Structures are given as structure tokens and as C-alpha cells.
Amino acid sequence: MAAITERPTPGDRLLTEPLTQGEPGKWDGEFAAPPDLGRTVHVVGPVINVKPSDTPHPRNSRGELGPVMMTHRNRLSVDPLSRVIGEVGHALDRRNVPADALNRAPKGDINPVRVQVSDPAAMSRHIKRVAHYLGADVVGIARAHPTMLNNGRISDEGMAEGGAEPEDLDELCRKYPYLIVASTAWDNEMIQAHRHRIGDTAYHGSQQKGNLALRSLEGYIKELGYTALRGTANGQAVALAAGVGELGRNGLIITEKYGARVNMSGTLMTDLPLAPGKPIDLGVEDFCKVCRKCANTCPTNSISFGDKVVYNGIEKYKINWLTCYRLRPFVHKYWEACLTCVAVCPYTKPNTWWRTLAIKALQTTPIPARGLVVRGLKWLDDRFWGAVKQSRVQWMGYDSGIKPGEQACTIAGCTADHEDHGQSGKVAGEVGYYFPLKENTNRFVKRDKV
Template structure:
């Protein structure tokens, strides 16, 4: 926890007026309108969509929507609030209980914050007809609290990034948000308080800044939440409610200091979507900018083999398996006075590159999947060489090129 004098997050700073974002401006809505190109709009019908995991976990590929929790629970009405309300005399004790219930229902980490309405979408793109909603309707969410939850992706499967294995893991993480938030919101309504589940396919808010405010972690250079235990590999979801709860405070786990020097995600991002520069002001907030359009468009490079890149997630130096040395490194970083942190961070980053490589990736076989790169057929006349991938082909035919330049 930050000291009482410093309760604002260090990794983003409000410097001006923030307008509420319209969900129709969010990438998914823009993709559906074809604003990122027709090829991209039809991506969900690509070969990646033939995969059964894709059909079940992502509701993609033209599968039966009744085989996927996402479309089923996105369109059900919200349950009624029990008129027999329990009284809450100790919000701190209730917060402790609710966190335990959330973990029982499947969350890996939980934090609570006031619901800052700035992070509630102004209008909806995705509507639930069963609740009388229409696309374009204004969103009026009056709840006081946001219960922010994180669902951890598997470390090993994410190391197989750019594969159907990491895609399946990503889809599972998104899908896990659905029953947990549904059950927690229903549990609170049965205690007599209004509550709403915000999960995959049905968010009325932007979960990352709320999760930062709730102390789940800090905002990284790659635009994602970084949690002390799980790094960036958390899928976020939220339950908003009026149940009286004690709130948590933002934390300082050193991300502000590490991101200044590390830049590993910016170096390896294949679409150059992550900035090497300093923070910029956008919509009244000072933070690192990420080019969301180029990040999404990189999915076209998958040639139908996978959907989500996640290279920056698996490479982030906070993303490590559960081990004593990771806990110790984070513990020492938190306890080092801020001006002295660079002295400790620079050797840590050197060790990180040495042990995990500059571009962490793992060859993995799982079920029928194998993420080994497909060999590239060389179309250069007379070439007999077998190239494992496009980069090798370029290196072979341009001997002066370096791995960095291709």
C-alpha cells in the first residue's frame, strides 16, 4: 500500500478533464463496423474459428451460440434484488467476506474501490435485449462500489504466444469471468443489495483503471494491469454494487520505476504499438500511449492460426511463475526507497534478459497442438534452403541483414 500521503496511483495521473468514453468508440465496436478494414471484420470467420476452443470459448468461427457461455449469459436478464435486506454494520468485515466469496466463485485476486463514474461507458455498443437495452442507449450506472477481480492465465501456455494454445488459454480466462461475476452479483442481490456483473462480452465500464484504484496492481507501459503475483496475465472483470464495503488503496509495486528502464515490451512488440518514449496526455490522463489499432491489426499476421498475440504479456518481466525468487525480488523492490530503485532495477533487468531471453517464447505441444513455426516455402528462384520462418528467409537472402533489422 502507498503511504497515506500518496494515495494516488503512480502509473497514471489525472491532469485535466476526462470525458466518459462511448463503448461504440472501443476497438470491438469499431471492428464490427469495419473501421479497421473488411479483412479484419471477417477475422472471426477465419481458420482460427474452425478450432473447437475458439467456438466454445470465444463464440467464434460460426459455431452454435448455444455451445458458448458468452452469448448465453450476455443476453439473460438480471435477477431480482431480495427485498429482505441484511444490515451491514461493519463494511470492512463485509469487504473481507465478499473477497472470500469472490475467490470461492473463481477469482484469483480481488480488490474494492469506489466506482469512479468516469470509467463507466457513456453509451453502450453491446446491448442486452432481455433487459430492454438497445445499442446506443446511454448507460446510467449509479452503484457506489466496484469489486475488481483478476483471473490468472497459465504462465506456460502464455509462453507459447501466437499459437492456438495461448489462444485457448486466453479464451478460458475470458470465459472464467462469466460464472464468477454472475454468481457474485447474484449472491449480493440475494443479500438485498443491487449488483451488476461486468464480464467478457458484457462490460459497462473500463476495468483497468478501476483495478489500479482497487490495488490489484499498477498500469504498465504496455497499457495493461501488472499484478505483483501474476504480472500482466490477468483477465479483469468487475461487479458493481451498493452493498456497503470498505475500499482498498492503490499499491506501489515499482512498476512506475521498472517501466522507465525496461521497455522489453516495446522492443519485442511486432506491430510497434508500444511506446519507447515518455508518457503522453490523452483524455485528461498522463500515461504511456499504446497504438490500439496497430495492435489489433497485427492479428491479421496470424494467417488464421491464432487470434490474440499476447507477446507483451508473456514477455513482461513481472510475468514469472510462482517462485520464492520472484516474491523476494518484488518484495525488495517495494521496500527500496524510490530514488534508489534504479540501482536495483538495472541489474534485475540484465538478469531477466539473461535467464528468460529478450523474447520469451516456448515450444509447446498440448493436445493436438504444436506451436513450432511453420516452415516457409521459399519462392526465390534456385533456392533449396529450408527456412523455418520468414525471418530466416530474409536473413538467408540478405546476408548483411541482422536479426534486429529483419
């Protein structure tokens, strides 16, 4: 397996650093074979189950990725909309944030009278229909495998709860053999304003809805008389095994309908008898070998130009999430989530006939010949959508094309926090402005055409 050789960044060493916590699991019996995660990801060695407390949000909350005073939680956002749909810690009063009440709601009991399931496939179709009705855009079901679990549960606020020995995870998979991933997509037009409050709103707004959908689905399964454990599994692994999507070079699950604009974080683990799905082939494996648009445009150089690596026993494209998330505390005043690698990905498009046609063309081309098709599709994507996304988006009084010194408000009734809503013609505040990091990426455009 090739190591990362191109354009080393200060954070690249973190890609190959061994994990320091936990022991690798030694799976045997029914778990001896690794799970089938499709063409983009392979479990090839011992895996240390990751503690949720070692993941980016808790680390940012503890101030480990930036100065403590700059942590992205517990700071009042300058943008009122971000305060109520963003991180709970951004609001003046958390009681103004409905998602906070939802997060702190006590867990419900399981109905002692079980609905009997004679046809798991029919129950799977039913659960998917219910999940969609409750608001989820994508739903998948996978067979549980210990390598797909977190070491401890992710709580409602993304923090760690508990921890477990590998054998406990084995036992967990035996007791609750099915994993469900259910999530919501981000609005395609809004995320064109990546590195901007508009993109943030699409991201956080969708997460709030996704959280409600998952909580409702959890309650539904309990009412059927079965256990539903939230946050025990890695949502990306479940999505891969369930056939919801494939892992891109950008470290995101790329789905058939929405491309990369879905945050695959919400999972349930259950003993409700279900029929697991299978990995799908959208051609992401072939596309990412050629494309590299996300690596070209990432402002923090967190996405590799090189081949896949083996990290913690898993062969995949590994992004450097430490450098990616380290950005957040420092740009918090302007926006919160970058999303450039989501917006720029050729798979992230409106779900139209020509997009479906392009994916079908790739899927039906024999694998050895796909490189040629990818080059053609990538050429089209660059011509029609641009190698670097710079679309101007106007939404609810926010305007991604406005620079400081220009009027930021475009409609009456704007609620954004500009000094005087641009009436004086003076600096209109931070809203409606691409943070200048974007300009830094232009120097990589040439490399993109190689």
C-alpha cells in the same frame, strides 16, 4: 510532458488525436478531486468518458480495423477448440458455446429483503472470499468516481448499451458508490506460446471462467438485496484504485501475483456497503522507465519507447490499440490474440519465492535508488528468460515449435484441424506455428540493451 518522439509509426498520430465524441465531464463536489490511481496513472485534466462502441472489439466487429470480410467475429475458426472457447462468432453454431447462453441469460431481480451491513470492511473481506471461491484469481474494491466510468454499459458481448451525460455518471456514483473488479489469470506456461493457438486458449479459457465468476458474484450481491451493475466501469481504473496492480508500459495492469497475465475487464458497480482498497506500489513505475521489453518485441510497434503522455486527461503510457487490434483480423487464420507484451514482461512469471523476493526488493528500495535495482533485475531477466521469448510449448497436441511441413501432432487424439494430422508428411496446417511476424522483432533487440 514529453511527446512520443522515438520510432514514429503510421498509427502514432492516433495517440494524440482528440476524442470526437462526448463532452469532458466537469466534476465538482465530492468528485472534484481526481481518483488516486497510484504512481503509474494520474488524472490530470478533463476526461471524456469513453463509449464502449468506440473500443477495439466493437470496431473490429464493424470491420473498421480491417476489411469487413476479415472481421474477427462471424468467421468460422479453423480451430475447433477456439470455436467453443473463443469469440462466440467463431463457432459454426453458437448454441455449442456455453458462454453464449450465459451471455444471453436474462438479468435477475434484486432480493427485496436486504442483508444489513454494519461492518463494510468485514463485508469486503467476505465478498473477496466469495469471489475467489466462485473462480476469480484477483479481486479489488474501489470507491466509484465518474472518471472511472464508461459512457454507457459494456454488454455481455462487449458491445455498447446506451450512453449517458456526465451528470448522469455523477449520479450513478452517488447511488452506487463501490466498484468491484474480479478476473481470472491466464496460465503462465500456455502464454509462453504467444501469437499461437495455445496462448489464445489460455486467454479465452480464462475469460470464460472469469465471466462465470463475475456473473455468479453479480447474482450473489443481488441475493443479498443490493444492486450489481456489470460493465459500467473501466476495469483497469478500478484495478488501479483498488490496489490490484499498476499500469505498465504495455497498457496492461501488472498484478503482484500474476504480472500482466490478467485481463482486467470484469466490473460490478454496487450499493452494497464496502471498504475500498488503496493503490499499491510494485515498482512498475520504476521498472517500465528502464525495461521496454514489451516495446522491443511488439510486432505492430503499438507500444511506445518514449515517456508517458497525457491522453484524454490521463497521464500514462499509452499504447496504440488501433494498430494492436488491427492485427487480429489479418492473423485470424493462425491465432487470435497476440499476447507478446504479456509473455515478455519481467513481472509475468510463475508465482515463486524468487519472484516474490524480487518484487519485495524493489518495493523496499527507496524510490530514488530503484533504477539501479531495476537494471540488475532486468539483466537477470534477459539472461534467464531471454530478451525475446521463444519458448517451445507443447499442449494437447498443439506445438508452438512446429513449422509448416513438419508433423504438427504430438499426441494421439489431437482435435486440431490439420489436413491429415501430419501422416503424409505434407504441410500440417496452421496449428503449431509462430506467425512470422515474430521474426520482425529481432531487429529491436539491440535497442533493448541500450
